[in-house]
Amino acid sequence: MTTITAGRAAAATAPGPGTRPVPVGRVYRFELVKLLAQWRTRGLLLACWIAPGLFTAAVAQQGTLPSDTLFGRWMHATGWAGPLVVLGFAGSWALPLLTSVVAGDVFAAEDRLGTWRHLLVTVRSPRRIFAAKALAAVTVIGLLVAGLAVSGTVGGLAAVGDRPLVGVDGHLLSASDAAGSVLLAWVCALAPTLALAALGLLGSVLLGRSPMGLLVPALAAVAMQLAQVLPLPVALRLALPGYAFVSWNGLFAAPARTGELLVAVTVGLLWAAAATAAAYRLFVRRDFTTGSEDGVGRRTLSHGVLPLAALLALTTGAIAAATPSTGSGITQEKVQREVATVFAHLYRLQTEQLHRPAVTEADLRATADCRRGDGQVDPEGPGNDWRCVVTWHLPGTDAPGTAVYQLDVASDGRLMADGDGPKEVNGYFLVHTPTGDAPNPLWQFDGQVGLLASPTGTTDSTKG
Template structure:
């Protein structure tokens, strides 16, 4: 009698869950020396920078809120945010998202990864989530570190907004946090573009540089005198639209548009990266990326999104031209002057006065009388008039304005010296320059009612 052995049941191959793959990809990212260096830099350098600059006699007055770094610790994280939107966050997205798929091409480990995970969809989800986690950690480091550095070095004082009104410490803290949250949307857009470049371009260094190059192009575009609809439809506009949070009332329209546009770009670029990744031939070890034909496939939908965004923004807002005209500049300057005049009155221990009592107005020209007073430029000249209670004579002060294409302006006092000249004012926190000497302001680009 012979015994027969029953065949052993074939082992069932289980796919690795997304959570397990996510942990694996996150460990791989954090194990890289450049990621660890970035984490260390983002959590330490901003605090040291803000603390050091706040103690210097010369401040970065060409940067938004830079002139207030001596007065309050809440200016530091806003200065850092302006720098991060231009340089730090594009670099972070390039290093993290731009290399998350290309690294497997360089190492030739795709087949090993597929054998272990058994699902290209789960691989994509794990890599995308791991990259997003690292980017969020880096952003949190920039925000927390710069805030701590400013508060430790200067303190928790009120912050002067872009229209001259004073924000309490609690209000300033909430708006600083909200501003950092708002720039998450354009950061996600750059990260999605990095994922797309990493999938399409493979081991090519252009995939790694793509988010930084796109961010540089967007930054240069914002410097040009573009129509308002085009400016707001760019995915990087939210990097500067947070400025509207620091006016009263807040300019939320441009910020909302910028966030929505950035999120649409993030979703579109991520979806394109996902589709192209699933179409990849992983059986060919010589295959590098999705091929040159995929560049056109990836570019056309993003170009369509840009065109549709421009059309929708133009139709929804009715914005035309540069968005900078004489009436807007005059109202913005008069409002900021009235708020800062009240602040100067308090600092000089003069009788209290309100903005309503001052009834400040401004009359502005640009260039010569033959040139239309509209558009950006450094040739704006304004005369501000106001009334003091019990005084019949109307006060006047002259300002030279440099208005940039994105609506920000710097007002430089041009007399009389006792009003808007340079002199030090003694405050409870130390000597500070005359608040009416030089100050920043913001012109809303979208159409607004004159009331």
């Protein structure tokens, strides 16, 4: 019976005498037209190319800003903050949902409609069908990502203008530098997006007509977000395929912190390749002569879960061996260095606002003394009980200046500092300038602690 079934499958897919399989290009165009003809795909394209622009333009006109989002507090200052806020939201919610709808259903739809036999008779090659469907799904996802990026950028620039952007470490990026970094950040976000799309392809092949295939990328994204909140070891955190949705912020520091980003992009591409290969192997081995063969069973574990679990273990071990970082990667020294660096950059910005004599970071010699829980807790790891006292010196004065900040340090290294006085420095959200009141850059600010360490013990943020 097994021999007969295998013979039928081979006869259904093998080209007859004098016939050739349809070229991949023709099948790809056919699959792309099928995807674009769906009303939900058209609706998603329309939303991605319009909604972010309307959002960034609307927020820029409001009195309140999404300050809990990285770069959200600068949406009134420059149009380049808008696409970065959109990128932060897209990495958490939009892109996982988009990949679920597109890649998570590209194979399952044929199972529900019962059209596999017709497609195989026409194309006469399961391999070419898989390649065409995967390429069509990636093309549509690329159009959706491009829409999010372009729309958010156009909306921000139209509402606020092409102005310099304050980086994640407080230094000022020129408009041209900000444009290049924004573009590169969106390009880097393609790696985890492709990983989610590949998981969608795998789920669609494995689960067949079951709607659970649609949920695979979304559930994977939610699991990775929950994992990023936990105090995971650095190696395991970076081995998750979605970390590039977080580590792109290193592009907006001086010098750029590319260590974590390069690792995250590489991991994302490895996951994309592994999941796609697993989906391809399952698809070309499938028996299309029976309607009940739609992919569930032991193959889910042996061909879906185990290879990806092995990849996670291998990448975690490789990252752990390549860097001496241990634990959470958040130490007292790193926090103090980051707070002092951001404060010095923003102090210069406040000095320009108030039309005071110009100073440099070298002149200020800013330092920070940071502790947790009033010194009762070990000063390392994430938490909202960090407290820092920043000290700086002005040229021509003997007495140093001091300012207090309450810190909330997240597991991924992002820190949010809230000024706690003195009032004339960081205790109020406005400063009185010669041209009127303006937002105080030292009142609240964000920073990013580098989790990786070089072999010499210096953090990645200090390289270059």
